[in-house]
Amino acid sequence: MSTDKKDARSGKGPGKESQPLIIAKTPAEEQRLKLERLMRNPDKPVNVPERPKEWNPRAPPEFVRDVMGSSAGAGSGEFHVYRHLRRREYQRQDFLERMSDKQKLDEDYIEKVKENQKAAEERTAKRRKKREKLKQKKLMAKKAKMESQKEEGDSESSAASSPSEAEEKEDDAEVPSFIMGRR
Template sequence: MAVPAQKSNNPGKPGKKEAQPLIIAKTPAEEQRLKLERLMRNPEKIASIPDRPKEWNPRAPPEFVRDVMGSSAGAGSGEFHVYRHLRRREYQRQDFLDKMSEKQNADIKYLDKVEQNKQAAEDRTAKRRKKREKLKQKKLIAKKGKIETNNESEDEVDKSSDKSEDDKEEEEEREDDAETPSFIMGKK
C-alpha cells in the first residue's frame, strides 16, 4: 500500500516548514526576547558566545626607518601628508602609553588601599579578640570566685551547723548543770 505524500502549503518545496512572519523589535527587551526564542527553537544547537573585544594596541614604532624626511628643500607636496600621518600615529602611541601607565598606577593604588583595609580590619579584629579574651578571663575569675565563696559558705554552714549542734549540746549540759547544785551541802 502506498503512503500518500505530505502536502505542504508551499507548492514546489515539499516538507519545508512555513516561514515565520518577520517581527521587528521595538524595544531592546523585545529584541532580547526574540533572540532567546530563536535560540530556544533548537536547544541542541550550540550558541556562539563572542569573545571580548581585544584592547586596542598601537602599532609598534619601526626599528629602522628607511625613508627619513630631512629638512632639505625639494620635498614633494605629498610628503606633508605622510609626515602628518606619522605624527598622528606617534601621538596616539604616546597617549596609549600614558593611559596604560595611569591605569597601572591606579591598579597599584587600589591594591595598596585593599591591603591597608585588610590590615586595618585585622588590627580591629585583633583588638576585639583581645578584649573578648580579657572579658572571658574576668568572667572565669568571677565564676571561680563565686564557686569558692559558695564552697566557703557551705563549709561555714557545715561548721556553723556543727557549731550549732555543739552549742546545743553545751546548752543542754548547762541546763543539766543548773539542776545540780554548784556546791554540795554538808561537805566542806
C-alpha cells in the same frame, strides 16, 4: 517524490507553522526577539564570542628614511608619509599614557584594599581582645563562686558544731554595707 518529503525538506511540514516576520523598532525589542529565538530551542548550544584583545599600537619604526616634513624641498608624497608617521606616534604616546593611568588606578585600588583589610583586622583584634577579657572575667567569677561555695560548705560543716557562729555570719550578710538614698 511524495509531497510529505518536500514539506519536510522545506520546513513547512504539517506540524510547523511559519513565524510572522517582525521587524524590531528599538534595541530593547531587538534583544527581546533574539532571546525568544534562543529560548525556542534551549538545548541548542549558544555561541558566545570571546572578549576582543586589547588594541596595541605597533612599535615605532627603528629607522625612518628621509622624512622632510612640510618644509620646502619635500616632494609631494613626503608630507603624507610624515603625517602618517606623526599620527601613529601620537596614538602610541596616547596609548602609553592611558596604560600608565590605568596602572596607577590599579595600584591605588590595591593599596586601598590593603588599608581596608588592615583596618578591619585591627577592629577584629580589638573586639577579640575585648571578648577574651569578658571571658576571663566570667571564668574568674565562676572560680570565685566555686571557691566561696566550697568555703561555705566547709564553714557549714564547722557551723554545725557551733550554731552561734553561723547565726553571726547570717546577721552580717543581712546588714547592708551602704545605704542607698538620702535621709
